[in-house]
Every structure is written in structure tokens, then in C-alpha cells.
Amino acid sequence: MRLFAAEDTKKVDALYQQSDWNKIIALLGRKPPEEYDDIRLLNDLAVAYHQLQKFDQALAVCEQIGKLEPNPDLVRQQTELTPRYMRYHAIMGEVLYRKGEMDRALDIFTRLKVVGTRFSDKYYYSGRIHTKKGNYRMALFEFKGMVDNVPNRIRDAIRGLGELIAACPGQAEVYAQLHRACQQSGKLDEYLSRYKKELAEAPGALPAGLKVASLLFHKGDKAGAEKILASLNPEDNREKGWLALVRGDWALGEKGAPGAMPHYQAAEALLPPGDLTLVERLEDLLRRPDAGPDIRSKLAKLSEAGGDAERACRHLEAIVAALPADAEARTSLGRVLRTMMADAFAANDLEKAGGAADKLTQYFPQDAEAAAQAQQIREVLRSRRKEELERLLAGRIVPSKAAQAHFELASLERDFGAGEDVILSHLQKAAVERSPVRAEALREMSRIHLEKGAFDVAESVLDILFSLKLVEENRLEWGYDAAEAFEGKGQRKPAQKYYAMVAAADAGFRDAAAKAQALGQALQAAPQATAPAAPAGPVDPIQFLSRRYDGIVELGRGAMGVVYKARDKILDRQVAIKMILGDLGKDPEALGRFITEAQSAAALEHPGIITIYDIRTDDPMFIVMEFVDGKSLGGLVAGRKLPVAQFAKLAIRICEPLAFAHQAQVIHRDLKPDNIMVTKNGGVKVADFGLARKGGGSGMTQVGQVMGTPYYMSPEQIRGGAVDGRSDLYSLGIMFYELLTGAVPFKEGDIAYLHMHEEPPRISLKNPEVSKPLEDIVLRCLKKTPEERYQSVDELLEALKALA
Missing domain, CATH: 1.25.40.10 (Tetratricopeptide repeat domain)
Incomplete structure (x- = not known):
């Protein structure tokens, strides 16, 4: 904002x-x-x-x-x-x-x-709008809210109630609210005199007469109230009906529903069929314990006669639910539902027509014509919805909405009989990271693969699914269902695996524990293969990766590992795979750091941090992560000075994801240009939390270990001391220095000594375009002790934004 x-x-x-x-x-x-x-x-x-x-x-x-x-x-x-x-x-x-x-x-x-109750105009004008639109019950609701919540605007509430009475003198409850408002204003007698004057100026006027009569009645002057009603003597049947309704309201307060019903029945004979002023009163009676048993049937007939098929349907459904053997109500319900369906067709409202057709098949399962119509409508609706979703996906749409659209399209394509490849394609797009339907999409994918006998793929998908943070009930239900499905296909090993997973989470869940034990014993007792084992040897990493990935292309290689680009065949997405070379798996400490990389980065969900998808700690070891279509910052700059305006924007984009990581108590520990990826559209992604440490815990990096890249390491990191987020700030400062000058401050000689003891040359000497405030920001990051630097990335961000 x-x-x-x-x-x-x-x-x-x-x-x-x-x-x-x-x-x-x-x-x-x-x-x-x-x-x-x-x-x-x-x-x-x-x-x-x-x-x-x-x-x-x-x-x-x-x-x-x-x-x-x-x-x-x-x-x-x-x-x-x-x-x-x-x-x-x-x-x-x-x-x-x-x-x-x-x-x-x-x-x-x-x-x-x-x-809440602020802005009282919302009651007043909403009530007036509803009055003008003929939504009289909603208008009354708004004015009642005004009386309840805005005592300083009682006069406006009374004015609004007066407008409502003028528009519909027969509206239920309006006179009780008018009396309450006048009484609350402290000027009941004044308003009564005003309304008497209105009546004297227009003798027989129904709105004025009913206001006077009702205020007198609620004051306790019943004889005076009745005298006013008798003097009105309208000629119009509708007005006569409203008079009967008001008398019924008075009787309801004194004698209950039995006393009110004769007046309401008199009104029924005078009012148009289905008149809402009567229907709403009868519906209010349904909530009273003294209401008669036939009121709902009367409501259904009145509503149907008045052309309100939906209201009639609601009442008839309630009767059929309470009295399934009521043949008359069931027949009436069928007639009303067919009317609803026909009217909806005429209005081209297929949603409503489909709803009516579905109810017809529910209540009359033997009605073949209704079933055929319902099926036809459903197909048209699905076709329309499919076209709507495809148009949506063809335009600009946020990723979460796109994922939901693909998930719905997968279901629609299944209904249309599309092939598995089409359905899986949509599910893969629905199962992307941070998708609101990721778990559901993965579950559907596993079902498809399992049904077609691709058991290893189904198991891989389920492993992804159960690595997510699921509602515990879903984890148990879905895990048990998966185990049952594998068991039904004769796949005892994965079945035992998922039964055991469920039993470990809840030993009392169904018979998961017993089935896990029985399958485990059966697997142990099964005869072992007699074929000679293959000779032990190193696993070919490409061959191993090819089980799940294709299009594998090497992107880069270093002393510790090699990075590949590939396509995930299960989730149909481009990924980067960092394959670890050497004997890392034999070194528990190094292996711990490797696992920490994945754990630290995977816990950080931010668009500016490369997402970790998977990790493997057996041979071959690798991490699967988001593929970034771009270049590293080091490759882009390559010794060149960055224009100051461009630097300011880039620096902020680098700091934002790092600030997010620090708020999660994760320190990067190896910030450098090669670990900052710049996308083709100028976005920034921080990579390689390989030396990341979760702050606040014991960690895996002990005092005395020198970890990081020497040109960018903080003095405390070089000494092997404990580090915190301010060490990353020093590394940021070195990076910023390099971006503005084309070189790191300490490039030759005893780099470690220079970082610990020498001040960096002033930036403005190497790049006169750098202002002193910007230079001061960068040099503050490069202070030798953490206490002299910015104390958080948020603080640095604030300084950069103020300068920008």
C-alpha cells in the first residue's frame, strides 16, 4: 500500500x-x-x-x-x-x-x-437499497442492525423503517422494530403524534394507520389500536390481507400460533398466491413448538402456487425426509423438480437444471428419463467447465490457481474418457511445489500408476506424497489405502512398507500393525532367489538416474560433484541434480553436512530460494532441486562493474530471501556470486545452502572448522569460531564490493590475514559513481567484528531501500 x-x-x-x-x-x-x-x-x-x-x-x-x-x-x-x-x-x-x-x-x-459496527452508513444505505430492490426482509435486517448497534443514529433507523413500511406495509416484524426504535429514542410519544398527524392528513392511509395502531398496541392500548385498524377499511384485497396479517402478529404474541393461524388463513384468501408477507410469517412459525403439523405442507403449496419452485422444493424435501411414506408430498416434489428443471433450461441455467435433475434421480431412481436428462446436463456442464478452465490457463494466472485448474481438468478428462497420459499431464502440473492440491494430485497419480502396473513409479510418487506435511488423518487413511492397493496387486513388499508406516504413526489404526507383521513374516519366509548375485561394484550414476529422469545433460563439474539438468518423468518438470563425487558417504561428518544442506534449504519456502525436491544419501548420493533457467551472478558479472542503479535493485533482491532464511534461523555460510542465480526475467535465487546451519541448535559445524569460500569468508569464520547471521552480512558486503568495483577487496597475498586485520580499500577510489551513503552501507557490512556490522539482514535491507 x-x-x-x-x-x-x-x-x-x-x-x-x-x-x-x-x-x-x-x-x-x-x-x-x-x-x-x-x-x-x-x-x-x-x-x-x-x-x-x-x-x-x-x-x-x-x-x-x-x-x-x-x-x-x-x-x-x-x-x-x-x-x-x-x-x-x-x-x-x-x-x-x-x-x-x-x-x-x-x-x-x-x-x-x-x-464490525464501524461506518454506520453501511446499515442505513444497505437497508434503503434493499427496500428499493424489493428485498424487504433484508432491509428489515439492516435497520434492525442499526437499532442494535448504532444508538446515536436511531432517527435514521426510524426514517429507514418508515420507508420500508411505505414500500411494503405488510412486512413481518417491521412494526415491532419501529416500536423498539421509537422507544429507544426516548421520543415514542412524539413519533406517535407525528404518525397520527400523517393519518389525519390522509384518512385511511394504510402505512400511517398501521404505524399508529402498532405503536398503540405495543404501548398496551389494544382498544385504541383496534379502533385505528377498524377505521382503515381498505378496499384493496392485498391491503385487507395485510391488516389480517397484523392482527395475526398481535394474536401470536398473546395466544401463540393457534391464535395467529385464523388471521393468517384469512390473509391467505385475500393475498396473491405465494405472497412473501404471508410465507415468511408461516416459515417463522415453523420454529415455534406450538406450530401445527400442516404448516410446512401449506408453505409448499403456497410457494408452488406463487411460482417459487425452489422454496416449494425445500419444504417438500423436508416433508419427505421426515415422512418417507408420504406419497402426496413425494408426488408434489417430483412435479416441482420437473418445473425447476424446465424453468432452468428455459433460462439457460444448466447448473440449476442439473441440480434439479440430480435430485429427481435421487428421489426417483427408477425414472429413466430423469436419469438420462441428468446425465446429458452433466456432460454439457463438464464440457463448458473444461472450456472455461482451458481459457483460464491460456491467460495470466497465478501458479496456485493454475495448479487447481489442472487438478480439476484431470478429473474432467477422466470423465470424458481421456487417456492416462492426458490425465497424468494435468496431475503433474497440479503437483508442483506449493500447490494447494499437491497432495491430492500425487495421490491420484499413484493410483493411476498402480492400476496400470507401474508399481515402482507408484511407490516413488507415494514416497513424495508421504514426505509432505499431511493432516494426520489423511496420512493414516491414504497410507492404509495404498498398502491395501499394493497388497491387492500382489506387491507384498510395498504393501508391508505402508502398513508399517501407518502402524508406526498409530498402532491402533485398523489392522495395520497386524497386516504389517504378517506381511513381514511372509516376506522373510519366502524362498530366496537362487540366481548368483551380481558382482559388487560402483553404481553407474546416469543409469541410476535414468530410472526416474530423462534428458540428462551435464551442466558443470567440480572437485566434489557434478550438476546435471534433467526432466522428472513422474512430475514432468525440469530439475537440477547435484551428484556428489568421492567418498562423502564414508565420512559421517561430511555426510551430516550434506544432509543439512537439504534439510536447511527444504525448510525454506521462498520464491528467492532454490527449492529442494529430493535427497538420496545412499550410493549414488545426490540432491534434486529446482532448475533455474538463468546464470550465476558470478558468470554474469565476470569482473565487470555493475551500474549503481542496477546494483541497488539487485542487492535488495539478494537480501530479501536471505532475510527470510535468517528469520527461520538458517545461516547460509557460503554466500558468493556463484551461489546467486539470476533468472532470465531478472529474478534472484539463492542457491547452495550446503554449509547452512540451523541457528539456535547444537549444529554440525564445530568451532575450529573453516568452511566457506576464502574470498568471501568473515573473520570469525576464518578463525573457526561460532558464527551467526552477521557472518553472512560480511559475505554480502564482499559480494557488494565486487559488484561495484569489479573485484573482491582482498584477492592476493595472505587472504585470511587480510580479512582479519586489513581494512578494504575505499570503493569510491575504484568506482567514483558510488555515492558515499552507498559506500558506507557496504563498508559497514565489512567491519571486522560482528557487533560493528548491521545486526540483521532486515536492517541492511532498510538501509538499501532508503537509499533507493
Whole structure:
């Protein structure tokens, strides 16, 4: 969120406190709103225009704020901006209401509900909008919320209730709320006199008469209330029906549902079929213990007669669920469902038509015509959804949404009878790192491979699945299902493996422990192969990798290992594989560091840190990681000075993932340009947490071990002492120095001694374009003692961003 502009916000704030709206406009209105990027200033300008009733100008300012923050998180705004600077939301809603843009206004006021009872206009204008749109029950709900939560705006609530009564005099509960609001205002008698005056000016007017009668009734003057009702004597049947409803409401309070029903039945004969003022009252009766048994049947008939098939369907389903043998209700339900399906077809609403068809097959499984229609609708809906998802994937879409789309497409393709390759292709794309459906996609992939007999591939996929952080219930259920599936295919070894995994997690889960034991004994008792064992020897790494990867190409080789690019055949993605050469596996300490690399990096989920996918500690040893299509920073710079403007952006991008790692208490310990990958689009990925140490624990790197790359090592690292995140800051400083000057500060001679005792040459001597503030930042990173450096990467980031 952009908040700060060059204007004197304190001056604007003082004017705001003084309610000097003209001066605020004079100060801020000199420039068009689009030249401001401070939401606070724009909010105050919108308030000033609104206070002076300059609604068009207020709307223009609010729309500019919308461009700055198109999808605001109102809960976060409440903390960061404070409610004062959020007034523009309510102002925009009110102005849109005044302009007749009801839907946009209602959307704004609805979103304001998340901030609790603040911004009382959300009740008032939402109620008025619902009244205008004929959503009278929703309007009543909003005005009731206003009475409950905004006592200082009772007058507005009463005004809104009056508008609702004028629009629909028969609305249920409205008169009880009006009495409560008038009483809460402390001016009940004053409002009663006002309404009596209205009635005197328009004798027989139903809204005024019902307001007077209801206030008298709730005051206890029942005779006076009845006298007013008798004087109204409307000629219109609907108004007569509303009078009957009001009498029923009064009887309900005194005599319960049995006393109210005769009045409601009288109203039924007068009102149009399915009239909501009656239907809603009868639905409220259903929640009362004294309601009669036939009310729901009456509701179903009224709703069907009024053309509200969905409402009729709900009531008939409830009757059939309670009384399965009620043939009349079941017949009516079938008729209503067919009406719903036909109406939905006519409106081209296949979702609704499909829902009705599905219910028909549920309640009438022998109805072949309904089953065929349901199947036909489902196929059309699936086809439409498939096209919609494919269009979505063809455009710009965030990775998480793309993964979900591919997962859904895999299911749709299966329904359409697509081949396994097509389905697997979608599942592979759904199973990418950080996908919200990764676990589900992997599980489906394992099922497909298992069904077609690719047992080793299925097992590999399941191993990936169970390496994830799963809900324990899913781990147990899915593990047991996998074991059963392998056992059913005669694959006893993987079956025993997954039964044992489940039993280890929960010894009492079904019969997993017993099955694991039985299969284990069976495997031990099985006759061993009599063929001579193959002669022991080194494993060919390429041949081993080819079991799961293809397209294997060597990218680079060093004394300790070789890096390959390959394609994961299971997950269909490019990967980098770091194969470890030599006798690392025979050295427990070195092996521990190797495992630490994977554990440290795998725990860090950040777009600026290369993701670890897999690790193998047996021969051949390797780590599988994210393939970065780019070059190392060392290869890109290669002794050249980086332009200062380019350096500033790059330095921030390098620091951000490192700050994230330090917050997770992971120290890199080998930062250098070759361990910074720059993607083709300019992104940065930090690689090789090979010497990383998890801070706060005993660690695996002991005092006295010198680990790292000498040109970039901190003095404390050279001494073999304990290190923390400030050692990485020193290495960053060396890197930054090199990027700005084209060379590291200490390149010849006793490098270790120079790092520990000599000050680096000033950067500006080698690159005059480097400003003193930037030079000071880099040289502070290169202080000999950790206490003199920045104390965190976050602190360094703040300094770099302030300079940029």
C-alpha cells in the first residue's frame, strides 16, 4: 500500500480536526487526484468534498484511491490506516447510491461488514437499497442492525423503517422494530403524534394507520389500536390481507400460533398466491413448538402456487425426509423438480437444471428419463467447465490457481474418457511445489500408476506424497489405502512398507500393525532367489538416474560433484541434480553436512530460494532441486562493474530471501556470486545452502572448522569460531564490493590475514559513481567484528531501500 506523499500531512490533519473543509480542498485540490499516491491525503480530500456536498468530486477522489488499492483488505486497513482514513469507502457507497448505482453501492457497504459496527452508513444505505430492490426482509435486517448497534443514529433507523413500511406495509416484524426504535429514542410519544398527524392528513392511509395502531398496541392500548385498524377499511384485497396479517402478529404474541393461524388463513384468501408477507410469517412459525403439523405442507403449496419452485422444493424435501411414506408430498416434489428443471433450461441455467435433475434421480431412481436428462446436463456442464478452465490457463494466472485448474481438468478428462497420459499431464502440473492440491494430485497419480502396473513409479510418487506435511488423518487413511492397493496387486513388499508406516504413526489404526507383521513374516519366509548375485561394484550414476529422469545433460563439474539438468518423468518438470563425487558417504561428518544442506534449504519456502525436491544419501548420493533457467551472478558479472542503479535493485533482491532464511534461523555460510542465480526475467535465487546451519541448535559445524569460500569468508569464520547471521552480512558486503568495483577487496597475498586485520580499500577510489551513503552501507557490512556490522539482514535491507 502506498501511503506517503510530499505534502505536509500534519497541516492537512490540523485542518481536518478543525473541520476546515474549504482549506483542505484549497490545499489538496490544486492537483488532480491521480497525481497523489497517499491514501490518507486522498481520503481527507474526499471527506472535504463530501462535507460540502460536492459529490462528483468526492467520487473522483474515491475512484483514484480504488486505483491505488483495487482490492483492499479492510481488516488490514483498519490496523494500518485506522478507521479515520477508511471513510472514503462509505463516501463512495453513498455517492453511488445517490447516482442510482445500487449494486455497486451495496457491494461496498456489504464489504464494510468485516470491520464490525464501524461506518454506520453501511446499515442505513444497505437497508434503503434493499427496500428499493424489493428485498424487504433484508432491509428489515439492516435497520434492525442499526437499532442494535448504532444508538446515536436511531432517527435514521426510524426514517429507514418508515420507508420500508411505505414500500411494503405488510412486512413481518417491521412494526415491532419501529416500536423498539421509537422507544429507544426516548421520543415514542412524539413519533406517535407525528404518525397520527400523517393519518389525519390522509384518512385511511394504510402505512400511517398501521404505524399508529402498532405503536398503540405495543404501548398496551389494544382498544385504541383496534379502533385505528377498524377505521382503515381498505378496499384493496392485498391491503385487507395485510391488516389480517397484523392482527395475526398481535394474536401470536398473546395466544401463540393457534391464535395467529385464523388471521393468517384469512390473509391467505385475500393475498396473491405465494405472497412473501404471508410465507415468511408461516416459515417463522415453523420454529415455534406450538406450530401445527400442516404448516410446512401449506408453505409448499403456497410457494408452488406463487411460482417459487425452489422454496416449494425445500419444504417438500423436508416433508419427505421426515415422512418417507408420504406419497402426496413425494408426488408434489417430483412435479416441482420437473418445473425447476424446465424453468432452468428455459433460462439457460444448466447448473440449476442439473441440480434439479440430480435430485429427481435421487428421489426417483427408477425414472429413466430423469436419469438420462441428468446425465446429458452433466456432460454439457463438464464440457463448458473444461472450456472455461482451458481459457483460464491460456491467460495470466497465478501458479496456485493454475495448479487447481489442472487438478480439476484431470478429473474432467477422466470423465470424458481421456487417456492416462492426458490425465497424468494435468496431475503433474497440479503437483508442483506449493500447490494447494499437491497432495491430492500425487495421490491420484499413484493410483493411476498402480492400476496400470507401474508399481515402482507408484511407490516413488507415494514416497513424495508421504514426505509432505499431511493432516494426520489423511496420512493414516491414504497410507492404509495404498498398502491395501499394493497388497491387492500382489506387491507384498510395498504393501508391508505402508502398513508399517501407518502402524508406526498409530498402532491402533485398523489392522495395520497386524497386516504389517504378517506381511513381514511372509516376506522373510519366502524362498530366496537362487540366481548368483551380481558382482559388487560402483553404481553407474546416469543409469541410476535414468530410472526416474530423462534428458540428462551435464551442466558443470567440480572437485566434489557434478550438476546435471534433467526432466522428472513422474512430475514432468525440469530439475537440477547435484551428484556428489568421492567418498562423502564414508565420512559421517561430511555426510551430516550434506544432509543439512537439504534439510536447511527444504525448510525454506521462498520464491528467492532454490527449492529442494529430493535427497538420496545412499550410493549414488545426490540432491534434486529446482532448475533455474538463468546464470550465476558470478558468470554474469565476470569482473565487470555493475551500474549503481542496477546494483541497488539487485542487492535488495539478494537480501530479501536471505532475510527470510535468517528469520527461520538458517545461516547460509557460503554466500558468493556463484551461489546467486539470476533468472532470465531478472529474478534472484539463492542457491547452495550446503554449509547452512540451523541457528539456535547444537549444529554440525564445530568451532575450529573453516568452511566457506576464502574470498568471501568473515573473520570469525576464518578463525573457526561460532558464527551467526552477521557472518553472512560480511559475505554480502564482499559480494557488494565486487559488484561495484569489479573485484573482491582482498584477492592476493595472505587472504585470511587480510580479512582479519586489513581494512578494504575505499570503493569510491575504484568506482567514483558510488555515492558515499552507498559506500558506507557496504563498508559497514565489512567491519571486522560482528557487533560493528548491521545486526540483521532486515536492517541492511532498510538501509538499501532508503537509499533507493
